[in-house]
Amino acid sequence: MNFGVVVFPGSNCDKDAQYAVESLGHSCQLIWHKDTDLPKDVDCIILPGGFSYGDYLRSGAIARFSPIMEAVKKFAEDDGIVVGICNGFQILVESGLLPGALMKNKSTKFICKEQSLKVVNNKTVFTNQYQQDESISLPIAHGDGNYYVPESKYEEIKKNNQILFTYNDNPNGSSYGIAGVKNEKGNVMGMMPHPERAVDSILGGEDGVKIFQSIISHHQGRGQQNG
């Protein structure tokens, strides 16, 4: 499988994402944000974590205008798999590819710690290797991770099984404790925790590996989905 990781000015988890998929034996190329086309053979695009454009205005608010984003939107429209991690999630939300908004953490402080999560839906492109309701641990590192959805939108995304992860103890004030969501079609996902930083026991945990294995499994026709 061929992955592509977009590099924005200020991305700092691009190489970690590349390492995560390459260590599973898959190929990965870095894509500069000023490019206007994606590589032809790419199967999954990852928007990595970091501080694109120094988080000016709002995290992700400037990066969403990077030239590559038109190609990423088209790729998503054509059913391509897109993953946004942390700042990548913020960029996807700002682009309108995912519902909701990301605001400053309730404490107004940057939080960097190991975080316990619940897998709310394991029948997706991104989570099919986890158990339903499995408790996992992934690192979080963000200042703007407070996910907001109004109640009506929450009812809608809940009904559509779009919520993938919730925090076991809401660290940042997110609506309904939501840590990760997908779009209605099921091919675009964003999450604040960092699976790419948890792919090796030497990094403190391996609970992130199954995200990448799920995508690979789905690509190879083995993943189960419920929308």
Ligand SMILES: NC(=O)CC[C@H](N)C(=O)O
């Ligand atoms: N680790 C990250 O991607 C940081 C995300 C974002 N820039 C924030 O602090 O909220």
